[in-house]
Structures are given as C-alpha cells and as structure tokens.
Amino acid sequence: MSFWFWHGLRKGIQSTRYPGRAENTPGISPGRPMNTDFSSAEEARLAAEICPSDAIVAHGKSTYVDHGKCVNCQLCLHSLPSPMNWEPGFEWTRLPANRTESFPLPSAFAKSTHIMVVDAGDCGACLHEVKQLNNPLYNMHRLGFFLTATPRTADLLLVVGPVSENMRGPLLKTWEAMPTSRKVMAVGSCAISGGVFGRSFMCACGVGSVLPVDFEVPGDPPPPLAILHGLLVVAGRKSLKSLEPVSEGRS
Amino acid sequence: MAAHSSPIAGDNTAGLIDLTAAVEERFGSEISRAPVGGGFVLTLALSQPDVLPALCKFLFWEHGCLFGGITTEEHAARWQMHYTFLLLGSGWIDLELSLPLETIVLPSIVAEVHAADWHEREIEDLFGIHFENHPRLGDFVLHDQIWHEGIDPMRKNFSASHPQLERKVDLDWQPLLVVGDPGSFAMPVGPIYEGGVGESLHFLLETVGEDVIRAAPRLFYNYRAVEKIAEGRTVGDALLLSERFAATSAFAHSLAFCLAAERIAAVDVPPRAAALRVLLAELERLRHHAGAIAAICESTALAVPASQAAIIEENLLRASCVFADHRYLFGLNTPGGLNRDFGSEQCNTLLVAVDEAESDLRILEKRLRLSSSFLDRLEDVGVVTGENARDLNLVGPIGRASAQHCDLRKACSYSGYGQLPFDVPCETEGDGYARLRVLFAEATQSAKLIHRVAGRLEEGLVRVSCELHRAGAALGWAEAPRGAALHWLRVDKTGVVERYRAITPSFNNWLGFHVAAENFAFQDFPIILATFGLSATECDR
Structure with a gap:
C-alpha cells in the first residue's frame, strides 16, 4: 500500500497557480457571450431573438447580455450568421442587481473561510464544479x-440551484443556523435567475427571492475557477472591478 | 385476431412480432385494436384495466421483458396510460390504456412487477390516480409535511406558473419507520450532508446501535417539476430542460429527447451526425465513470487514487470544453442532428486526451487491484443479488454488476450503435467491487468506441431540418452513463410540447438501493452510496 505514497509524489504538483498567476489552460472555461456591436440593427435583433432565456437585449445595433440569465446554450455563438462576441476568462463574480455594494467577510476570515454548500434543486453541474475545487x-x-x-x-453559504420548493425549508434553516456575519453567494444562472426553470409552483426563481444574496x-x-474567484471576492482577496485585466501576484 | 404484416421497421423485430402473437393468443379478447408499430415500438391497446396485472406478469416474468416505466397522459376527456416493456434485442411494447377521466382507481401491478412501485407512487402523488392494493402510497414527490393532500400538479387544470401559496409546514410529521424492536432508533441523514458537497436527499438509517438494519432514501428534494413546466413550451425550449435537469448526463438525456422528436417528425439524422452523437455520448460516459471511480476511492478514504481519478475526470472535462466548447456538452444536440460540426483536427486533439485518460485509468485499476485494504472495503459490501436486480429491474452499471445484461445500445440500438463493435461488461457478484470493475471495463469500451467512430467519420451534413408540423407522440431512448433513459414526448401540430416524460436510470435504481443497504456497519454507508453512484437530481427531475 505504501506504493500510493510514491505514486502520489511522482505526479508532482498539479495545482493551478491562480490567483498568483494568470491561468489560461485550454478547457478551464467555456467563456461567455459579451456585449456586441453589430453592423446592422437586424443582426442585433436576430441575436436577441435566438436567445431562449432572454439574456440578450438588442438596442439599435448593439446587444447587451445579462449573464445572470444566460444558460450557455451557445446558440448565439454557433447558430447565427454573425455571432456574438465571445469572451474567454472566468473572473465573473458580480453584485446582485438589487445591490450597489456588498462587503467581503471581515479580514479575520480572509485566510480561513469555511463554506457551507447547499444544493437547492441544482442539476448537478454547478455542484459538480464546486466539487472540482477540491481536486488537486x-x-x-x-x-x-x-x-x-x-x-x-x-x-459563507454557497447556494446552487433555483431553490426548489422542497429545499426552501432546509435552505432557510441552514442560513438561520449560521453565525453572523455570514455571506451568501449564489452560484450559477439557476441560483441567480431561475435559469431554464423559471418561476413555477416548485421553483423560487433564484436564491435572491428567499435570502439576501451578497x-x-x-x-x-460557472467553471471551477469562476467559483474560486467568487470565493476570493467574498474573502476580500480579489476586488470586484472585473474590468481590470487579470493582475499578477495579487492575492 | 388476424396476423398482421410487419408494422415495425428494423432488423430484429421478429421477436417483437412473435411476442405480440403470444400476447394475442393469451389475452386476445382484451386487446381492442390491432397492434400498431413503427421504429421499434409496438403499441397494444387494451380495452380495460383489469387485465393489466396478469399481462404485465406475462411480459415481465414469462417472456423476460424489462420494465420500462409507466407514462400517464391526460387528454381532454380521457386518461391515456402507457405501460412500457422492452424485449431485449427487439424493441418496446407499449401497453396503451384509454380510460375516462372519471376513472381514478387502477389495479396496481406492484405485486407482479416490483419495479413499478415508484412509478405508481409518483402517479398517485402527481395525478391523483389511486392504485388498488399498492402497499404504500402518499408522501413521495410532494413531501407530506409541506404539501396538502389533494394537490395534483400534473393535472392539466393545475397552473404551473403560479407560486403555491397554500403551503403548510407540519412540524408533527413523522416518517414511516419499519424497525420497531426495543432499543432501535432512526438516525436521520440529510437532506444537506456529505461533509460539504452532496446532492440533496435524505436517509433514515434505522439502527439498533452498531449495525444499520435498514436505510431508506427519501428523494425529490430537487423536484423542479421539469415534466410539468415543459408543457406549453416549444420543443427547442423543452430541449434545454432535458439537457439541464441532470447535467452530469446531459448529453444522453438530450439525445433521447431529440430521438423522440425526430421520431415524431419522421426524420433520420445524417450518418455523420449519428456517429458524432455516439462519440459525444461515449465521451460523457468515460468522464462520468472517471468521476464515479474517484468518488468510490474517496469514500474509502484512499486519498491518492481519489485525487488521481479526479485529475483524469477534470482533464476529460477540459477536453470536452476544448472539443465542444462546453465542459458538460450542453448545446450540441438538436432535433435533426447536431448544432455544429467538428473538424478532424479537433477530433485528433480529443483522441489524445481520451487515450491519456484511458491509459491513466488502466494504471489506476491495476494499482487498486493490489490495494488489499481498499478491496476489503468493497468486497461483499452492498450486495445486490442477480434475482433482486432482476426483480427490481436495475439498469446500467449497477444492473450489469449483478448479471443483468441490459444495455440499450445493444438491447435496442439507436444512433447507429448496432453497427459498432463493443462489449457490454458484466459481472455476477453484485457487490461494490463488481460495480467498480464494471465502471473500469465500460470506460475502456467507451474509449475504444470513440476511437472507432472518430477513425471512420463519414463526410456530410450534421443536421437536417426537423420541423414538427404534425401532432404526435414518440418514445426516445438512450443508454445514459447510469443506465437506461426513456423520454416520452407528445407535441401538438404547432410543435408545442403537450406531455414530456423522462424516466431516468437513477429513478429506476434508487428503488433498489435499500436492497444493498441492509444490515451493514455504519462506516460502509458512504461506500455503498458511492458504488451505486446515483444522482438524486436525475431521479427528481
């Protein structure tokens, strides 16, 4: 059995250097559509029309994307004569629409943050990506x-899924049992806007309708590194200025 | 009834026609019209429900059919029930029963076909149809402590869009306990558990102290009423749902959905699209199995192989993303084929990643076979005997580890699997180790299939137009990584979904979990759970 020890050592360090260094290994992120200026209003209208989750809004020749609604069906990338621009990367953490600012955890928690994950009706993908954060x-x-x-x-309460009716109670109980100052992070389009499930008798249309989301x-x-970026933001180790390029050595 | 000319297409349908003849001979007077069929599905219309138990027993036990599931449809003035059975190597038999809407009591077939247990419970909960002589109805999908009795959300007159305000929270609600000996108690686990990242489901471990006597799962915490909210959506929008209700097998489910839609439109996808679908489905299976192996290693606290299997899985996720722009293969399937084509260079890049994953898995398996303390934890743990597996109609790797040979890719070929050479690995022990061996062997077969398909891709289109201009219903099926997935779709003539039903392998197999989890030590619970590798969200829909 001791051979496992050697096999483990021989693999060497496999971990990403992010956030210390930029990470751009192929396949770490599917990317996402970004606001696009088309050459005609018709093209913009087509892009808005093809979007099944109303995430793309056309305004004249320009389109704007609400990433909280985007379900990554990629129709606007692969099924349009003139596709939307696609942005790589993963530093996507943002504030909820009803907030102008959220504060990170107090600095005492910055280097040791304990996370409670609740699956509130998730399809398994977001949860699986959270699980990947534990792999080497x-x-x-x-x-x-x-x-x-x-x-x-x-x-930190990390919630995935649109909040199914049968999980509403357990989710609320979990939140109530947490000591303040607690933070809530909604991960994935379903947890933000309800995603493809929308509002129904069984779905609460996102965590925001049940709990205050930070x-x-x-x-x-969201790929694992996007969730990791979210965790770093909650811990106060990354800023929310998502427009600035991936900075090196800042953590 | 007169013998009918072959109404079904396909090469291996002789068995299905023979079986129909046998049914007609024995139950001829109960069949109200001549069997109709098309594309491996043969429909027998029954005149009245009383014959159901005997007929289902005849099909399941005397002719060795597999139980597919029960689908309920509500039409303007009548119920239409479909009891689906699979004759291995031939096709599906759909027992169709038409009843006036006033009928709300049906004979239960659970005494004859145990696998129908949860199907009947679900129908009772969601449609309000009562099944006579069913041992236990109620508290299934709609949890009794928050939902009133008498809410039947799948009925057409129930609006899905309005939040249900008349919830109750019954604090006195008590689960059903079976072990009643003095000193016994029940330990609740869940719905939020597993030291961090687990799907929402609840277990009641009934114990007398050291050993657990019985472990009963309580599911449907993740119930999002996918089948209900799909109604009234276009086929394109419902496809998004079929892809996203169980994302770890998204491709297989969207494939079964698309196959159903293509059957309704009577469209054949081009050979290149069919081949690429096989490639993608096998890529998903390979990735899923790598993840399942990682979970098994983790459950035994063997950290190094758990990490190494997790690396293999993550590398396959990345390879999927490089190949198809999505780590979980969303947005590829569409009725009529695939949304886009892949170049040979892309395929070659994928093959490199697949080869690497396959050889890493082989090395991992070899080393695990030498890890005696690991094997001790798996051998004779969570045993499901062949009889139990047959009785409960277990599918997928779990069934195949207990000598059940059903694999839809062979049993009822789709998307060109019939022309491909591959093995369906089977084991007979039915314990945790057998399930692990099946996972490894299937991963090897998947890698082989990916190679075979990528090496002989025909040139051509990957998509044909699939307009749904006529009303109709059809069954689509696929062997998802966890087992047989059946998707029943009915659309009206404008292409809007009237009924969508997804019968998933996890729904099937959770029913059998309690057999594996009987009389075991507490510390074996995570191992039994991991070797089953079931998904709660795939079951819940």
Missing part, C-alpha cells in the same frame, strides 16, 4: 477555503 488541479485548501458540514461553523457567480455552470 484547483485545490482550494491551499488558499484557506474549507468545506464544512455544519452551518454553525460556516462563514455575491453572484454567473455561468451555466
């Missing part, structure tokens, strides 16, 4: 992020 390629432990099984020791990570599903 992302290894969120190295950054001081820990999953916890009890809300009593949790600093930060959102859009994407369907």
Whole structure:
C-alpha cells in the first residue's frame, strides 16, 4: 500500500497557480457571450431573438447580455450568421442587481473561510464544479477555503440551484443556523435567475427571492475557477472591478 | 385476431412480432385494436384495466421483458396510460390504456412487477390516480409535511406558473419507520450532508446501535417539476430542460429527447451526425465513470487514487470544453442532428486526451487491484443479488454488476450503435467491487468506441431540418452513463410540447438501493452510496 505514497509524489504538483498567476489552460472555461456591436440593427435583433432565456437585449445595433440569465446554450455563438462576441476568462463574480455594494467577510476570515454548500434543486453541474475545487488541479485548501458540514461553523453559504420548493425549508434553516456575519453567494444562472426553470409552483426563481444574496457567480455552470474567484471576492482577496485585466501576484 | 404484416421497421423485430402473437393468443379478447408499430415500438391497446396485472406478469416474468416505466397522459376527456416493456434485442411494447377521466382507481401491478412501485407512487402523488392494493402510497414527490393532500400538479387544470401559496409546514410529521424492536432508533441523514458537497436527499438509517438494519432514501428534494413546466413550451425550449435537469448526463438525456422528436417528425439524422452523437455520448460516459471511480476511492478514504481519478475526470472535462466548447456538452444536440460540426483536427486533439485518460485509468485499476485494504472495503459490501436486480429491474452499471445484461445500445440500438463493435461488461457478484470493475471495463469500451467512430467519420451534413408540423407522440431512448433513459414526448401540430416524460436510470435504481443497504456497519454507508453512484437530481427531475 505504501506504493500510493510514491505514486502520489511522482505526479508532482498539479495545482493551478491562480490567483498568483494568470491561468489560461485550454478547457478551464467555456467563456461567455459579451456585449456586441453589430453592423446592422437586424443582426442585433436576430441575436436577441435566438436567445431562449432572454439574456440578450438588442438596442439599435448593439446587444447587451445579462449573464445572470444566460444558460450557455451557445446558440448565439454557433447558430447565427454573425455571432456574438465571445469572451474567454472566468473572473465573473458580480453584485446582485438589487445591490450597489456588498462587503467581503471581515479580514479575520480572509485566510480561513469555511463554506457551507447547499444544493437547492441544482442539476448537478454547478455542484459538480464546486466539487472540482477540491481536486488537486484547483485545490482550494491551499488558499484557506474549507468545506464544512455544519452551518454553525460556516462563514459563507454557497447556494446552487433555483431553490426548489422542497429545499426552501432546509435552505432557510441552514442560513438561520449560521453565525453572523455570514455571506451568501449564489452560484450559477439557476441560483441567480431561475435559469431554464423559471418561476413555477416548485421553483423560487433564484436564491435572491428567499435570502439576501451578497455575491453572484454567473455561468451555466460557472467553471471551477469562476467559483474560486467568487470565493476570493467574498474573502476580500480579489476586488470586484472585473474590468481590470487579470493582475499578477495579487492575492 | 388476424396476423398482421410487419408494422415495425428494423432488423430484429421478429421477436417483437412473435411476442405480440403470444400476447394475442393469451389475452386476445382484451386487446381492442390491432397492434400498431413503427421504429421499434409496438403499441397494444387494451380495452380495460383489469387485465393489466396478469399481462404485465406475462411480459415481465414469462417472456423476460424489462420494465420500462409507466407514462400517464391526460387528454381532454380521457386518461391515456402507457405501460412500457422492452424485449431485449427487439424493441418496446407499449401497453396503451384509454380510460375516462372519471376513472381514478387502477389495479396496481406492484405485486407482479416490483419495479413499478415508484412509478405508481409518483402517479398517485402527481395525478391523483389511486392504485388498488399498492402497499404504500402518499408522501413521495410532494413531501407530506409541506404539501396538502389533494394537490395534483400534473393535472392539466393545475397552473404551473403560479407560486403555491397554500403551503403548510407540519412540524408533527413523522416518517414511516419499519424497525420497531426495543432499543432501535432512526438516525436521520440529510437532506444537506456529505461533509460539504452532496446532492440533496435524505436517509433514515434505522439502527439498533452498531449495525444499520435498514436505510431508506427519501428523494425529490430537487423536484423542479421539469415534466410539468415543459408543457406549453416549444420543443427547442423543452430541449434545454432535458439537457439541464441532470447535467452530469446531459448529453444522453438530450439525445433521447431529440430521438423522440425526430421520431415524431419522421426524420433520420445524417450518418455523420449519428456517429458524432455516439462519440459525444461515449465521451460523457468515460468522464462520468472517471468521476464515479474517484468518488468510490474517496469514500474509502484512499486519498491518492481519489485525487488521481479526479485529475483524469477534470482533464476529460477540459477536453470536452476544448472539443465542444462546453465542459458538460450542453448545446450540441438538436432535433435533426447536431448544432455544429467538428473538424478532424479537433477530433485528433480529443483522441489524445481520451487515450491519456484511458491509459491513466488502466494504471489506476491495476494499482487498486493490489490495494488489499481498499478491496476489503468493497468486497461483499452492498450486495445486490442477480434475482433482486432482476426483480427490481436495475439498469446500467449497477444492473450489469449483478448479471443483468441490459444495455440499450445493444438491447435496442439507436444512433447507429448496432453497427459498432463493443462489449457490454458484466459481472455476477453484485457487490461494490463488481460495480467498480464494471465502471473500469465500460470506460475502456467507451474509449475504444470513440476511437472507432472518430477513425471512420463519414463526410456530410450534421443536421437536417426537423420541423414538427404534425401532432404526435414518440418514445426516445438512450443508454445514459447510469443506465437506461426513456423520454416520452407528445407535441401538438404547432410543435408545442403537450406531455414530456423522462424516466431516468437513477429513478429506476434508487428503488433498489435499500436492497444493498441492509444490515451493514455504519462506516460502509458512504461506500455503498458511492458504488451505486446515483444522482438524486436525475431521479427528481
């Protein structure tokens, strides 16, 4: 059995250098559509029309994307004569629409953040991407992020899924059991806007209709590094100025 | 009834016609019209429900058919029930029953076909149809402590769009306990559990102290009423739902959905699209199995192989993203083919990643076979005997680890699987180790299939027009990574979904979980759970 030890060592360090260095290995992120200026209003209208989740709005020759609604069906990339521009990357964390600012956790928690994950009707993709953060390629432990099984020791409530009716009660109980100052992060389009499920007798159309959400990570599903960026924002180790380029050595 | 000329297309339908003849001989007077068929599905219309138990028993036990599931449709003035059975190697038999809407009691077939248990419970909960002599109805999809009795959300007169305001929260609600010996108690686990990242489901571990006597899962915490909200949407929008209700097998489910839509429109996809669909479906299976293997290693706390399997899985996720622009293969399937084509260079890049994953998995398997303490945790743990697996109609790798040979790719070929050479690995022990071996062997077969398909891709279109201009209904099926997935679709003549039903492998197999989880030590619970590798959200829909 000791051979596992050697096999483990021989693999070497596999973890990404993010956030210390930029990460752009192919396949870490599917990217997402970005606001696009077309050459004609007709093209913009077509782009808005093809979007099944009304995430794209046309205004004259320009289109604007609400990433909280985008379900990454890629119709606007592959099924249009003139496709939307596509942006790579993953630093997508944003504020909920009803907020102008959210504060990160107090600095005492910055290097040791305990996370409670709740699956509130998720399809499995976002949850799976959260799970990937524990594999050696992302290894969120190295950054001081820990999953916890009890809300009593949790600093951050990470919710995936649109909040199904049968999970509303357990979700609220979890939140109530957490010590303040707690933060809530909605991960994935379903958790932000309800996604393809929308509002129904069984779906609450996102976490925001049940709990006060502090930060959102859009994407369907957001790739692991997008969620990691969200965690760094909650811990106050990354700023929300998503327009600035991926900076090196800032963590 | 007169023998009919072959109404069904396909090469292996002789068995299906023979079986129909046998049914007609025995139950001829109960069949109200001549069998109709098309594309591997043969419909037998029954005149009245009383014959159901005997007929289902005849099909399931005497002719070795597999149970597909029960689909309920509500039309303007009548119920239409479909009891679906699969004759291995031939096709599906659909027992169709038309009843006036006033009928709300049907004979239960659970005593004859145990696998129908949860189907009947679900129908009772969502449609309000009662099944006579069913041992336990109620509290299934709609949890009794928050939902009133008498709400039947799948009925047409129930509006899905309005939030249900008349919820109750019954704090006195008690789950059903079976073990009643003095000193016994029940330990609740869930719905939020697993030390961090687990799907929402609840277990009640009934124990007398050291050993767990019985573990009953309670599901449907993730119920999003996918089948209900699909109604009234266009086929394109419903496709998004079929892809996103269980994303870890998104491609297989969207494939089954598209196959159903293509059957309604009577469209054949071009050979290149069919081949690429096989390639993508096998890529998903390979990735899923790598993840399932990682979960099994993790459940035994063997950290290094768990990490190494997780690396293989993540590398396949990345390869999927490079190949198809999405880590979970969303947005590829469309009725009529695929949304886009792939160049040979892309295929070659993918093949490199697949080869690497395959050889890494092989090395991992070899080393795991030498890890005696790991094998001790898996062997003879969570045993499902062949009889139990047959009785409960277990599908997928779990069924195949218990000597059930059903694999839809072979049993009822689709998307050109019939012409491809591959093996369906089977084991007989039915324990955790057998399930692990099946996962490894299937991953190897998937890698082989990907190579074979990529090496002989025909040139041509990947998509044909698939306009749904006529009303109709059809069954689509695919072997998802966890087992057989059946999607029943009915559209009206404008292409709007009237009824969508997804029968998933997890729904099928969770029913059998309690067999594996009987009389075990507490510390084996995560291992049994991991070797089953089921998804709650795929079951819940």
